[in-house]
Amino acid sequence: MTQADVLRALDARAAGQWGLVTTTQVKPDGVQGVQLLRLERAGALENVGHGVYRLVSSPPPEHLRIKVAWLRLDPGTPVRDRLTDAPGSGVVSHTSACAVHGLGGLPTDPVELTVPSRRTTRDETVVLHRAAMDADDITVVDGLPVTTVPRTVVDLLDDRADAARTGVFVAEAAARGLVRVDDLAPRVAAFAGAYGLPSEATGADLLEFLCERAGRALPARKGGRPAARASAPERKRPTIWEVAERAGVSHQTVSRFLKNDSGMKPATRARVEQAVAELDYRPNLMARSMRTRRTHRITIVLPELSGFVPIPLLRGASAAAHEAGYMTDVVGLEGGESRRASSALSLLETRQTDGVLSLVPLGDLADGPADERRPVVVLGEYDDNLQSRGRLADGRPSEEILRHLADQGHRRFLHVAGSQDWASARNRRAVYVEAVERLGLESFGVVDGDWSVRSGYEAARDLPADSGVTAVLAANDYVALGVLRGFQDRGVRVPEEMSVFGWDDEEFTRYFSPSISTVHVNKEEVGRQSMLSLLALLRGEPEPRSEVTDLFHLVPRGSSGPVGR
Numbered sequence: 001m002t003q004a005d006v007l008r009a010l011d012a013r014a015a016g017q018w019g020l021v022t023t024t025q026v027k028p029d030g031v032q033g034v035q036l037l038r039l040e041r042a043g044a045l046e047n048v049g050h051g052v053y054r055l056v057s058s059p060p061p062e063h064l065r066i067k068v069a070w071l072r073l074d075p076g077t078p079v080r081d082r083l084t085d086a087p088g089s090g091v092v093s094h095t096s097a098c099a100v101h102g103l104g105g106l107p108t109d110p111v112e113l114t115v116p117s118r119r120t121t122r123d124e125t126v127v128l129h130r131a132a133m134d135a136d137d138i139t140v141v142d143g144l145p146v147t148t149v150p151r152t153v154v155d156l157l158d159d160r161a162d163a164a165r166t167g168v169f170v171a172e173a174a175a176r177g178l179v180r181v182d183d184l185a186p187r188v189a190a191f192a193g194a195y196g197l198p199s200e201a202t203g204a205d206l207l208e209f210l211c212e213r214a215g216r217a218l219p220a221r222k223g224g225r226p227a228a229r230a231s232a233p234e235r236k237r238p239t240i241w242e243v244a245e246r247a248g249v250s251h252q253t254v255s256r257f258l259k260n261d262s263g264m265k266p267a268t269r270a271r272v273e274q275a276v277a278e279l280d281y282r283p284n285l286m287a288r289s290m291r292t293r294r295t296h297r298i299t300i301v302l303p304e305l306s307g308f309v310p311i312p313l314l315r316g317a318s319a320a321a322h323e324a325g326y327m328t329d330v331v332g333l334e335g336g337e338s339r340r341a342s343s344a345l346s347l348l349e350t351r352q353t354d355g356v357l358s359l360v361p362l363g364d365l366a367d368g369p370a371d372e373r374r375p376v377v378v379l380g381e382y383d384d385n386l387q388s389r390g391r392l393a394d395g396r397p398s399e400e401i402l403r404h405l406a407d408q409g410h411r412r413f414l415h416v417a418g419s420q421d422w423a424s425a426r427n428r429r430a431v432y433v434e435a436v437e438r439l440g441l442e443s444f445g446v447v448d449g450d451w452s453v454r455s456g457y458e459a460a461r462d463l464p465a466d467s468g469v470t471a472v473l474a475a476n477d478y479v480a481l482g483v484l485r486g487f488q489d490r491g492v493r494v495p496e497e498m499s500v501f502g503w504d505d506e507e508f509t510r511y512f513s514p515s516i517s518t519v520h521v522n523k524e525e526v527g528r529q530s531m532l533s534l535l536a537l538l539r540g541e542p543e544p545r546s547e548v549t550d551l552f553h554l555v556p557r558g559s560s561g562p563v564g565r
Contacts, residue, residue, distance in 0.1 A: 093155050406441060502516050510557070514557070
């Protein structure tokens with residue numbers, strides 16, 4: 001199973017799971033633990049808990065520790081299936097529910113979960129409560145089953161939680177309209193004695209006592225009974241109008257800032273940014289989603305079957321989306337161009353996503369007049385099989401490599417090409433052949449390779465000792481790795497006797513001995529610019545005209561140097 005196959009399986013499993021995946025979930029796909037470890041070392045995965053990984057291409061989810069602990073309750077079942085039977089698969093509760101609801105400022109260490117039957121855990125950072133749970137006591141927040149606010153209050157009191165901290169939670173929930181005091185009071189009356197109140201105390205008396213201990217005001221109850229007097233002003237979530245007042249601008253200007261409007265004056269942007277930081281303002285994405293009927297998720301489309309996954313490009317696109325307040329889901333859509341287009345359209349029409357960024361063609365789904373276009377952007381740099389074309393297939397850096405090595409005294413070269421099914425391999429080969437002649441250099445020849453380490457190794461192994469070659473241009477870094485190992489096994493010293501140049505600036509090139517000279521391709525910026533185009537389309541703004549001016553640049557390292565140094 002190739003690395004691309006593994007990443008593709010992980011992407012499919014992590015979709016709808018906050019970019020998280022468990023080792024148990026991917027075992028049926030044939031993914032082994034050692035493959036996950038290699039991807040972690042390569043920077044594509046982050047181990048966020050025992051048996052749980054996060055795809056680095058997805059932004060870190062909020063309440064990560066809680067989500068990891070909940071996933072580990074039933075690590076083999078996908079989130080979408082568990083949500084249909086939330087009580088049976090465990091529910092976020094107690095102080096962890098407070099954190100997910102964004103209320104009370106209660107600590108989330110340890111993570112607290114409620115399960116229907118007796119279970120144990122060896123994880124000291126997780127506490128499991130056992131209790132029956134009605135469907136009416138559960139709500140879903142950010143894809144997590146969480147106890148409702150009233151049930152959370154009951155659980156805290158039943159667990160004899162600190163009165164002041166519980167009071168903060170109750171006061172903030174009541175102030176935000178998430179719970180009605182008169183509805184909650186009967187449910188908590190039985191706990192009044194446990195908190196030292198007289199036997200005749202009611203549930204309402206207990207709630208007022210808790211809020212008084214917290215120094216918070218409880219909204220007036222039905223019938224006009226005054227609320228408890230607060231000794232401290234109530235803390236509440238700052239609003240966009242408060243940010244605007246602090247920054248000395250209109251709330252529309254703050255909204256433009258939150259949408260990452262590139263047309264704002266730098267001074268204005270700095271004032272708003274400072275106000276946001278001082279007030280610790282965070283947009284309420286859940287409320288916005290209910291108001292605008294948006295999911296605040298963007299889907300990045302790959303083909304279902306591919307031998308290559310452009311992780312840097314996905315990283316750049318996801319980062320731009322995250323900065324604008326969107327989460328990203330990377331999905332592989334099966335079938336040809338028309339079938340993928342139909343699947344992408346279905347995601348939009350069923351409101352599973354706000355927009356689609358596709359790395360592969362989607363027919364005419366992204367076409368049409370600007371004011372009628374669907375929120376779809378097709379990158380245009382890959383074909384149906386995710387093989388490079390367009391800018392990413394430009395072969396001109398081959399000439400730059402030759403010029404660089406010629407300046408160091410090299411005159412006779414060998415090129416180990418990639419698969420000629422790829423436009424990028426054909427272009428690199430063609431530029432190499434033309435540039436050798438134009439620059440007055442010599443080529444021993446071109447070896448037909450297939451992008452693999454093996455093809456590079458065999459090319460170095462089979463190169464005649466009297467070839468006169470002093471430098472090898474490899475089609476990519478994996479081929480270059482094979483070339484290096486082939487020369488090392490022959491006793492040819494690199495770079496003293498032979499220089500080797502790769503392409504793509506894969507992470508391992510920095511740590512091999514010697515480190516591998518290569519061509520850096522700024523795929524992160526390509527992904528970022530494509531996502532910015534989609535974001536502009538979602539906002540009804542003109543498409544940004546920025547270009548990636550430094551798409552390629554040479555990175556000379558230890559595997560290349562002057563002739564005979």
